[in-house]
Amino acid sequence: MTHLDRLRYVFRVSLGLPDDADVDDLEYRAIPQWDSLAHMALVAAIEDEFDTMIDTDEMIDMSSFAKAVLLLEKHGADAAS
Amino acid sequence: MSVFTLTEAEREAALLPRLVALTERHRRSCPPYHGILEAIGSAGPYARVADLPWLPVRLFKTHELRSVPEEQVFRVLTSSGTTGQTPSRVYLDREAAATQPRMLAATLRVVLGERRLPMLIVDSRSVTRDPTLSARGAGVLGMMHFGRDHTFALDEHGRLEGVSVERFLARHGGEPFLIFGFTFMTWLHLRGLGLDLSHGVLIHSGGWKKLAEQAVDNAEYRRRLGEECGLTRVHDFYGMVEQIGTIFLEGPDGDGLYCPDFANVVIRDPETWEEAPPGVPGLIEVVSTLPTSYPGHVLLTEDLGVVHGVDDGAWPGKRFSVLGRLPRAEARGCSDTFGQAVA
Numbered sequence: 001m002t003h004l005d006r007l008r009y010v011f012r013v014s015l016g017l018p019d020d021a022d023v024d025d026l027e028y029r030a031i032p033q034w035d036s037l038a039h040m041a042l043v044a045a046i047e048d049e050f051d052t053m054i055d056t057d058e059m060i061d062m063s064s065f066a067k068a069v070l071l072l073e074k075h076g077a078d079a080a081s
Numbered sequence: 082m083s084v085f086t087l088t089e090a091e092r093e094a095a096l097l098p099r100l101v102a103l104t105e106r107h108r109r110s111c112p113p114y115h116g117i118l119e120a121i122g123s124a125g126p127y128a129r130v131a132d133l134p135w136l137p138v139r140l141f142k143t144h145e146l147r148s149v150p151e152e153q154v155f156r157v158l159t160s161s162g163t164t165g166q167t168p169s170r171v172y173l174d175r176e177a178a179a180t181q182p183r184m185l186a187a188t189l190r191v192v193l194g195e196r197r198l199p200m201l202i203v204d205s206r207s208v209t210r211d212p213t214l215s216a217r218g219a220g221v222l223g224m225m226h227f228g229r230d231h232t233f234a235l236d237e238h239g240r241l242e243g244v245s246v247e248r249f250l251a252r253h254g255g256e257p258f259l260i261f262g263f264t265f266m267t268w269l270h271l272r273g274l275g276l277d278l279s280h281g282v283l284i285h286s287g288g289w290k291k292l293a294e295q296a297v298d299n300a301e302y303r304r305r306l307g308e309e310c311g312l313t314r315v316h317d318f319y320g321m322v323e324q325i326g327t328i329f330l331e332g333p334d335g336d337g338l339y340c341p342d343f344a345n346v347v348i349r350d351p352e353t354w355e356e357a358p359p360g361v362p363g364l365i366e367v368v369s370t371l372p373t374s375y376p377g378h379v380l381l382t383e384d385l386g387v388v389h390g391v392d393d394g395a396w397p398g399k400r401f402s403v404l405g406r407l408p409r410a411e412a413r414g415c416s417d418t419f420g421q422a423v424a
Contacts, residue, residue: 029155029156036223039226047229053197055195055197056190056193056195056196059197059226061183
């Protein structure tokens with residue numbers, strides 16, 4: 001799996017979305033499932049999946065799937081996958 | 082990186098133009114606010130932050146105060162404050178909603194650092210699941226963003242789960258970790274643990290009313306938690322939903338609450354409304370540049386406070402304490418005037 005597919009999978013599992021849900025355009029709080037509590041679970045799941053540490057500011061700025069992709073790439077996930 | 086850098090004079094110079102601009106912005110965009118300023122004859126120019134017109138905080142319970150069109154409202158925050166009261170309603174657009182957690186993070190960075198620390202919460206997990214989200218639940222949830230490996234010290238019935246706490250300390254007790262809870266809860270539960278919390282940073286809030294009934298003041302609280310748990314890094318904070326994202330944080334020496342660079346307090350004599358000098362208690366007015374989508378940038382609270390000193394502590398600016406709530410009857414005079422003005 002590419003890092004993008006792994007990230008999509010983490011999003012679906014953390015937010016309780018169906019396996020075929022399109023998550024690429026998701027934004028924080030735009031759907032009821034992605035609330036503040038789910039955001040923390042999501043960040044923890046991303047940290048586990050990609051073995052990385054996300055700082056407070058990065059967590060606050062991760063307000064969409066697209067921003068999560070940028071964050072992962074900043075942490076070097078593209079090189080690893 | 083710290084937001085505790087401005088002396089009182091620098092802060093006044095930095096805040097005045099921004100708060101004046103916000104006053105004019107809200108005057109243009111929020112008709113009830115415009116009505117209030119008309120009614121009290123507040124037109125500027127404003128030479129000092131203390132000259133700016135204030136809104137009594139309770140107006141957010143009774144009036145829809147927003148400076149953005151309804152379709153731009155991204156989140157509506159509510160908080161009941163005291164049980165049984167009508168909740169305040171605070172309207173955030175996307176920009177305000179995005180700014181407030183960033184500024185809260187910037188404020189706490191001075192004591193927590195950049196990293197999300199392992200976090201022990203002196204509460205039950207169930208408070209975060211409450212669908213209506215009590216003020217307590219909202220507070221816990223907000224703080225949880227600053228932590229990782231969240232561990233709740235209390236079970237669903239509010240009983241201490243010593244084993245969970247011991248396991249947490251086995252994992253994280255030798256490195257910096259965050260402890261958060263309401264002041265009374267932390268007092269009640271942390272001392273009984275008999276565990277070494279010396280690497281912890283305790284952040285607490287919620288007020289001293291219940292502890293005052295037991296004759297426990299801040300000095301006693303800090304002394305006992307230091308002696309019995311090894312806690313030396315302890316920070317109270319004061320804030321309210323009507324000025325979301327702005328908190329006043331206790332300094333490292335426990336000598337008062339300090340204002341972040343984008344905020345300040347004015348203590349007012351409740352008889353004359355003049356600014357009270359350091360050492361003289363009065364009503365707390367809180368000012369902040371964060372409320373851009375609603376007129377909450379200059380608010381008169383119903384809390385009594387006192388400034389202890391200016392530019393004389395660990396961080397620059399005013400340091401102050403909250404002394405408790407103004408008895409209800411006394412507060413009525415001012416807010417009735419405002420209530421009638423916007424009716």
